[in-house]
Amino acid sequence: MAKSKVITSREENYSEWYNDIVKKAGLADHSAVKGCMVIKPYGFAIWENMKAQLDKRFKETGHQNAYFPLLIPKSFLSKEAEHVEGFAQECAVVTHYRLMNDPNGTGVVVDPSARLEEELIVRPTSETIIWNTYKKWINSYRDLPLLINQWANVVRWEMRTRLFLRTAEFLWQEGHTAHATSEEAVEETVKMLDVYAEFLEEYMAVPVIKGVKTANERFPGAIDTYTVEGLMQDGKALQCGTSHFLGQNFAKAFDVKYLGKDNKEHLVWATSWGVSTRLMGALIMMHSDDSGLVVPPKLAPIQVVIIPIPKPGDEIDAVANQVMADLRALGVSVKYDKDENRRPGFKFAEWEMKGVPVRLGIGKRDLEKGVIEVARRDTKEKSSQPIEGIAAHVAALLDEIQANLYNKAKTFRDQRITKVDTWDEFIEALNTKGGFVSAHWDGTTETELKIKEKSKATTRCIPLGNPLEDGKCVLTGKPSKQRILFAKAY
Amino acid sequence: MAKSKVITSREENYSEWYNDIVKKAGLADHSAVKGCMVIKPYGFAIWENMKAQLDKRFKETGHQNAYFPLLIPKSFLSKEAEHVEGFAQECAVVTHYRLMNDPNGTGVVVDPSARLEEELIVRPTSETIIWNTYKKWINSYRDLPLLINQWANVVRWEMRTRLFLRTAEFLWQEGHTAHATSEEAVEETVKMLDVYAEFLEEYMAVPVIKGVKTANERFPGAIDTYTVEGLMQDGKALQCGTSHFLGQNFAKAFDVKYLGKDNKEHLVWATSWGVSTRLMGALIMMHSDDSGLVVPPKLAPIQVVIIPIPKPGDEIDAVANQVMADLRALGVSVKYDKDENRRPGFKFAEWEMKGVPVRLGIGKRDLEKGVIEVARRDTKEKSSQPIEGIAAHVAALLDEIQANLYNKAKTFRDQRITKVDTWDEFIEALNTKGGFVSAHWDGTTETELKIKEKSKATTRCIPLGNPLEDGKCVLTGKPSKQRILFAKAY
Numbered sequence: 017m018a019k020s021k022v023i024t025s026r027e028e029n030y031s032e033w034y035n036d037i038v039k040k041a042g043l044a045d046h047s048a049v050k051g052c053m054v055i056k057p058y059g060f061a062i063w064e065n066m067k068a069q070l071d072k073r074f075k076e077t078g079h080q081n082a083y084f085p086l087l088i089p090k091s092f093l094s095k096e097a098e099h100v101e102g103f104a105q106e107c108a109v110v111t112h113y114r115l116m117n118d119p120n121g122t123g124v125v126v127d128p129s130a131r132l133e134e135e136l137i138v139r140p141t142s143e144t145i146i147w148n149t150y151k152k153w154i155n156s157y158r159d160l161p162l163l164i165n166q167w168a169n170v171v172r173w174e175m176r177t178r179l180f181l182r183t184a185e186f187l188w189q190e191g192h193t194a195h196a197t198s199e200e201a202v203e204e205t206v207k208m209l210d211v212y213a214e215f216l217e218e219y220m221a222v223p224v225i226k227g228v229k230t231a232n233e234r235f236p237g238a239i240d241t242y243t244v245e246g247l248m249q250d251g252k253a254l255q256c257g258t259s260h261f262l263g264q265n266f267a268k269a270f271d272v273k274y275l276g277k278d279n280k281e282h283l284v285w286a287t288s289w290g291v292s293t294r295l296m297g298a299l300i301m302m303h304s305d306d307s308g309l310v311v312p313p314k315l316a317p318i319q320v321v322i323i324p325i326p327k328p329g330d331e332i333d334a335v336a337n338q339v340m341a342d343l344r345a346l347g348v349s350v351k352y353d354k355d356e357n358r359r360p361g362f363k364f365a366e367w368e369m370k371g372v373p374v375r376l377g378i379g380k381r382d383l384e385k386g387v388i389e390v391a392r393r394d395t396k397e398k399s400s401q402p403i404e405g406i407a408a409h410v411a412a413l414l415d416e417i418q419a420n421l422y423n424k425a426k427t428f429r430d431q432r433i434t435k436v437d438t439w440d441e442f443i444e445a446l447n448t449k450g451g452f453v454s455a456h457w458d459g460t461t462e463t464e465l466k467i468k469e470k471s472k473a474t475t476r477c478i479p480l481g482n483p484l485e486d487g488k489c490v491l492t493g494k495p496s497k498q499r500i501l502f503a504k505a506y
Numbered sequence: 507m508a509k510s511k512v513i514t515s516r517e518e519n520y521s522e523w524y525n526d527i528v529k530k531a532g533l534a535d536h537s538a539v540k541g542c543m544v545i546k547p548y549g550f551a552i553w554e555n556m557k558a559q560l561d562k563r564f565k566e567t568g569h570q571n572a573y574f575p576l577l578i579p580k581s582f583l584s585k586e587a588e589h590v591e592g593f594a595q596e597c598a599v600v601t602h603y604r605l606m607n608d609p610n611g612t613g614v615v616v617d618p619s620a621r622l623e624e625e626l627i628v629r630p631t632s633e634t635i636i637w638n639t640y641k642k643w644i645n646s647y648r649d650l651p652l653l654i655n656q657w658a659n660v661v662r663w664e665m666r667t668r669l670f671l672r673t674a675e676f677l678w679q680e681g682h683t684a685h686a687t688s689e690e691a692v693e694e695t696v697k698m699l700d701v702y703a704e705f706l707e708e709y710m711a712v713p714v715i716k717g718v719k720t721a722n723e724r725f726p727g728a729i730d731t732y733t734v735e736g737l738m739q740d741g742k743a744l745q746c747g748t749s750h751f752l753g754q755n756f757a758k759a760f761d762v763k764y765l766g767k768d769n770k771e772h773l774v775w776a777t778s779w780g781v782s783t784r785l786m787g788a789l790i791m792m793h794s795d796d797s798g799l800v801v802p803p804k805l806a807p808i809q810v811v812i813i814p815i816p817k818p819g820d821e822i823d824a825v826a827n828q829v830m831a832d833l834r835a836l837g838v839s840v841k842y843d844k845d846e847n848r849r850p851g852f853k854f855a856e857w858e859m860k861g862v863p864v865r866l867g868i869g870k871r872d873l874e875k876g877v878i879e880v881a882r883r884d885t886k887e888k889s890s891q892p893i894e895g896i897a898a899h900v901a902a903l904l905d906e907i908q909a910n911l912y913n914k915a916k917t918f919r920d921q922r923i924t925k926v927d928t929w930d931e932f933i934e935a936l937n938t939k940g941g942f943v944s945a946h947w948d949g950t951t952e953t954e955l956k957i958k959e960k961s962k963a964t965t966r967c968i969p970l971g972n973p974l975e976d977g978k979c980v981l982t983g984k985p986s987k988q989r990i991l992f993a994k995a996y
Contacts, residue, residue, distance in 0.1 A: 048582070048638050049626065052575035057654065060572050080547035081554065085539045086576075086628070086659055086675050087598070090605070092538070094613040104605040104614050108577070110628065111601045111616065113663040115580070115594040123584040124594050126601065126625055135616055136539065138576070138600065138628070148538050158847070164547065169576055169659065173603040185576050357648070 022365065025306045030250045037300055038179045041309040041370050044296075051177040051184030055293070058370060061317035063187070063296060067167065069219050069315075070189065070291065073211045079163040079191060084145050086169075087136035092144035095269040099143065102236020106173040108138040108184075138171040143237060143262070143288055146192045147270040154194055154284055156275045161204070162194040180297035181254075181506050188292030194284045196274065198263070201285035202240075205261040206480075208289040209242045212257040220295065221312040221421035222246045222302050223429050224256055225452070225501065227477025232461045235288075239263035245476045245501070247429040248301040251450020253476050253503035256298050259289035297506070303394070303421050309371030310393055312421050313414040320350040320410055321367045325379035328354045332378050335403065339376065339388070342407035348414065368393065373417050374410055394420055435499070442490045442502070446473055452503045456487035456496035463492050473502040512855065515796045520740045527790055528669045531799040531860050534786075541667040541674030545783070548860060551807035553677070553786060557657065559709050559805075560679065560781065563701050569653040569681060574635050576659075577626035582634035585759040589633065592726025596663040598628040598674075628661040633727060633752070633778055636682045637760040644684055644774055646765045651694070652684040670787035671744075671996050678782035684774045686764065688753070691775035692730075695751040696970075698779040699732045702747040710785065711802040711911035712736045712792050713919050714746055715942070715991065717967025722951045725778075729753035735966045735991070737919040738791040741940020743966050743993035746788050749779035787996070793884070793911050799861030800883055802911050803904040810840040810900055811857045815869035818844045822868050825893060829866065829878070832897035838904065858883065863907050864900055884910055925989070932980045932992070936963055942991045946977035948984035957981055963992040 023036035038044050043059030055063065071081070087110060093100045114130035117123075139145065146164075154162060171185045191208060195201040209226055216222045224244040234241040238260040246256045267273070267284040276282050303310040313319050320343055324332045336352050343350045351372075353363050360377070367375055377389035387400040390410065394417050401409050432451025436442045445453045453473065457463060468474050470491075478500050487496045513526035528534050533549030545553065561571070577600060583590045604620035607613075629635065636654070644652060657679045664674050681698060685691040699716055706712045714734040724731040728750035736746045757763070757774040766772050793800040803809050810833055814822045826842050833840045841862075843853050850867070857865055867879035877890040880900065884907050891899050922941025926932045935943045943963065947953060958964050960981075968990050977986045 045639075045642070047575045048579060048635065049575045049577050052577060054575065054639050055573040057570035057572045061570070064571065080551070082547045082550050083545040083677065085537045085542035085544065086661065087539050087542060089538060090614065090616075093605070100605075100614055104607075107603065107605050108600045108626070109602040109605065109616050110598045112599040113597065115583070115590075115597050115599065115627075117594075124580065124590055126580075126599050136598070137605075145538065149535075149544055152535070171576065187573065 022369065023306065023308060026249065033306070034301060035179065037304050037309050037369075043300070043309070044179045046179070049184075051174050053179050053183050053185075055187075058317065059296060062299070062311060062315055063293060065315045065317065066219070066295060067189075070211075070215055071167075073215060074165050074189075074191065077163075077207065077211060079165045079193075081166065082164050083166060083168070084142050084149065086139055088139050088142070088145045090135045090137055092148060093137060095144060096237045096265055098265075099237035099269075103140045103172070107140060108171045108173055110136040110138065139168070140170055140172045141288075141290075142166065142168070142170075142190055143192065143266050144270070147266040147272060147286070150192075150194055150284070151270050151272045154272055154274050157196050157277055160194055160196045160274060160284070161200060163191075163204075164193065165189055165191045178297075180293055180300070183293075186293045188290050190288060190290040193287045194267075194272070195287070196276070196282070196285070198285050201263075201287050202261050205240070205242055205259045205287045205289070208287070209244060209257075209259040212244050212259070212289075212291060216244060216246065216256055216295075216298075217422065219312065219314045220299050220302070221418060221425060222256065222298055223422065223426040225477065225479055227479040227482070227501065229258075229477055230461070230464060230475045230500070232464050233475060235260045237262060237265050239265070243477050245452075245503075246298050246302065247432060247451055247503070248298070248506070249428070250301075251432060251504070253452065253505040254294075254298050254301070255476075255505065256295060257289070257291040260287060262286035262288060302425055304371065307365075307396075308369030310421070311371040311373065313373045313418045316371070316373050317349065318351045318370075318372050319348050319414055320374045320376060321372045322350065322352045322376045322378060323360055323363050323367075324352075324354065325360045325377050325382075327356055329380075331383060332380065335378055335383060335388075339378075339403075339406055343410060346407055346411045348407070348411055373414055376406075376410070392417055394424075433501070436490065437487070439490050442473075443471060446471055446502075446504065450504065452476065452501045454499045454501055455490045456498075457500050458489035458492050458494035458496055463489060463494075467491055467502065471502075473504050476501045476503050476505060512859065513796065513798060516739065523796070524791060525669065527794050527799050527859075533790070533799070534669045536669070539674075541664050543669050543673050543675075545677075548807065549786060552789070552801060552805055553783060555805045555807065556709070556785060557679075560701075560705055561657075563705060564655050564679075564681065567653075567697065567701060569655045569683075572654050572656060573658070574632050574639065574656060576629055578629050578632070578635045580625045580627055582638060583627060585634060586727045586755055588755075589727035589759075593630045593662070597630060598661045598663055600626040600628065629658070630660055630662045631778075631780075632656065632658070632660075632680055633682065633756050634760070637756040637762060637776070640684055640774070641760050641762045644762055644764050647686050647767055650684055650686045650764060650774070651690060653681075653694075654683065655679055655681045668787075670783055670790070673783075676783045678780050680778060680780040683777045684757075684762070685777070686766070686772070686775070688775050691753075691777050692751050695730070695732055695749045695777045695779070698777070699734060699747075699749040702734050702749070702779075702781060706734060706736065706746055706785075706788075707912065709802065709804045710789050710792070711908060711915060712746065712788055713912065713916040715967065715969055717969040717972070717991065719748075719967055720951070720954060720965045720990070722954050723965060725750045727752060727755050729755070733967050735942075735993075736788050736792065737922060737941055737993070738788070738996070739918070740791075741922060741994070743942065743995040744784075744788050744791070745966075745995065746785060747779070747781040750777060752776035752778060792915055794861065797855075797886075798859030800911070801861040801863065803863045803908045806861070806863055807839065808841045808860075808862050809838050809904055810864045810866060811862045812840065812842045812866045812868060813850055813853050813857075814842075814844065815850050815867050815872075817846055819870075821873060822870065825868055825873060825878075829868075829893070829896055833900060836897055836901045838897070838901055863904055866896075866900070882907055884914075923991070926980065927977070929980050932963075933961060936961055936992075936994065940994065942966065942993045944989045944991055945980045946986035946988075947990050948979035948982050948986055953979060953982055953984075957992065961992075963994050966991045966993050966995060
């Protein structure tokens with residue numbers, strides 16, 4: 017069919033397929049500013065649905081939203097040694113605060129007399145400005161725990177960008193919490209990882225592996241970085257969210273202490289955790305096909321589209337309006353595409369491209385038989401259903417689609433976790449099946465980097481509850497106490 | 507009472523009173539970055555409630571949210587002459603994209619080799635980057651109208667800042683719409699002004715005057731700027747929101763044309779409109795008193811606080827839990843302050859400072875009589891109410907408080923619109939009553955600026971539907987066709 021030609025197929029070029037969907041489904045586009053994207057209305061509507069669900073969970077777990085400055089004094093970054101080391105290479109720097117008319121021509125130039133005494137960094141993450149603020153907010157054990165989240169834009173200068181997956185500016189949330197004890201902070205770190213995992217599995221239909229990063233893959237300034245890792249259709253892993261136990265590193269750097277019940281001063285313990293618009297990339301890559309985007313029903317801005325065949329008319333409109341009212345009463349979002357300038361086939365392809373979970377076709381001949389055509393986006397199956405009870409049928413179908421997307425993704429992922437014991441098996445698994453490779457490793461950063469150099473695979477995580485098991489490193493043969501997951505990754 | 511000493515009184519120092527409330531009610535604070543504020547959780551919760559209501563109204567009127575880049579190429583600003591003229595003086599400029607270790611010491615410095623070819627401006631507003639994008643999105647009349655809104659942070663470098671009212675970085679929404687005809691764009695401009703006015707009056711309980719700005723007070727690049735003006739307790743006006751008819755200025759600057767039904771190319775017509783965290787300043791100044799913040803019930807994060815007297819206990823807890831359940835069933839947000847470390851008097855003062863509309867005191871002796879003490883924040887009136895039916899009583903009281911705040915503000919404002927016909931009367935009205943002065947003016951920017959210089963009053967607006975009336979300019983005596991509102995303003 018002609019419509020399958022609209023976008024590049026996955027087999028032909030996976031990367032082009034992804035770009036085609038992002039653009040043709042109206043999710044995002046490149047902007048005039050290198051590395052920065054425009055999130056288009058339909059893409060933003062999906063992100064808003066994600067945001068609403070995450071925000072609800074953050075609040076249910078006792079967090080409050082707040083807002084901290086976009087611009088961070090350069091000197092703040094330097095206060096935590098590993099932190100500055102990790103971010104210095106990708107900082108957008110504000111040096112001036114005024115433009116002036118170009119004395120030698122038209123247009124404007126930077127006014128050299130308006131140079132800032134200290135340069136400001138566009139936040140790449142907000143630990144430093146936030147911990148500098150927490151110093152004022154935290155005095156006694158009664159001020160703890162402090163559980164704050166911020167929804168914000170951040171900038172990390174990137175040369176090689178991909179829409180949603182890697183952009184210079186992206187949208188995200190960053191939680192920053194302060195605790196009286198190490199135990200409490202670790203508990204928070206793991207709790208928020210669970211919040212992410214539940215959201216990814218229940219709403220995004222993306223099965224994830226929860227685990228801990230190696231030292232080399234840790235967030236700059238963290239003691240431990242926890243991660244949720246998904247597996248995309250091309251066999252590459254995607255880090256979907258991270259939760260960091262920061263120990264007392266930022267409390268030390270910004271001198272944040274509290275007076276304990278023991279009447280002594282103690283350094284505060286910290287966590288931070290975040291997910292970003294990168295999740296949009298995961299959602300797109302996880303479920304979509306060669307006809308376009310597939311959106312899980314729980315996050316779809318439009319869950320059901322109704323298309324009149326061949327065009328609207330009194331009789332079809334009456335049925336459509338009734339079905340819409342019934343669906344809305346069940347909490348289902350629905351759109352009736354009455355545009356008379358476009359034919360049904362065109363509309364089918366467009367809503368398929370946008371990944372609307374269920375399409376209802378209302379045709380004159382079908383109405384005579386008292387039925388409506390129901391097409392599901394995930395399997396592309398079609399069936400005729402009695403108009404009587406159609407809303408309940410569709411609502412149940414949406415649940416079924418949500419479950420099917422998750423199960424399909426889980427089966428795909430589970431089939432791609434391969435235990436290997438030799439280097440040849442390691443390379444073989446990566447190059448044929450792709451996915452996660454579970455292998456012994458000697459625990460050194462040196463070997464980790466060599467493995468990356470030789471195979472392009474990185475350590476993804478040590479899964480939580482990983483069983484201890486004696487073995488030998490696949491590369492060096494040195495002793496190892498447990499397997500760890502490797503994969504090629506985004 | 508001691509608690510009234512907690513903040514500066516309005517009479518003593520209005521400006522300090524405002525600052526005290528912002529800080530002591532936990533709304534916002536200064537940050538380490540000059541001119542940038544931290545919005546604290548309680549302040550942010552009020553802003554989130556505002557946002558939710560506005561966003562709902564934008565969507566009901568057909569707008570969709572999207573997101574455009576934070577950073578704007580310097581050359582884009584230059585494309586619209588008045589626009590660049592208006593914003594050049596207050597632009598934060600990104601010139602570099604990398605830091606490096608300081609070769610002469612510790613810490614980091616800007617890497618001189620990482621200079622951007624073209625400087626990027628942190629958006630002060632997004633007309634230019636958006637219209638550069640619209641060029642790609644708009645081809646035919648079928649692409650119009652394009653009704654987009656963005657929630658974002660913006661930076662306008664300010665030397666003299668005040669929390670919420672004037673900060674270098676602030677949060678806002680900016681609507682940017684594109685239309686086929688001038689009439690349609692003007693209609694949109696006025697429609698969104700109405701959305702703002704309704705929100706301000708119904709939710710913020712801030713009565714506003716809708717009007718048009720003079721040429722001198724127009725948004726840089728606009729043909730007409732519409733405004734909603736409120737009047738604060740100190741008699742100064744506050745511009746609460748603006749809606750701009752941009753004509754074809756940005757379409758010209760970015761060459762945005764559409765193919766009409768007539769098969770000819772036409773320049774597109776534009777509007778933009780915005781409100782910001784400045785509204786928080788209006789909310790605070792409009793209703794608060796010398797005991798602290800007063801939040802209108804419809805925007806209060808906590809509408810009712812329950813305080814056990816003198817402390818929690820089985821009997822009091824049981825009643826409190828029942829009242830909470832009943833209030834929540836009516837959609838009322840309620841908090842039970844069970845903190846045993848603080849006495850009732852301290853709690854009263856704290857929740858008063860935070861402006862919670864209704865306080866319920868549950869005491870042992872009152873329970874024996876089957877009553878609860880109900881205190882309203884706006885008038886500070888207290889009464890004993892039967893426990894039976896208390897939830898319905900409180901819900902009705904919240905409506906009454908909302909209405910009372912609006913009516914009080916409206917009476918205050920209406921008493922402060924003074925018609926004057928001479929310069930002496932003009933100065934007299936400004937200096938004694940404050941508020942709006944309705945006066946004839948000769949219509950020239952020259953006179954407008956002279957009036958400002960002599961009186962510190964600026965033109966606020968020509969009210970919509972202003973009656974025409976022959977008169978003489980209060981300053982120059984030249985002929986005038988209508989009165990216009992002047993005021994000292996924030």
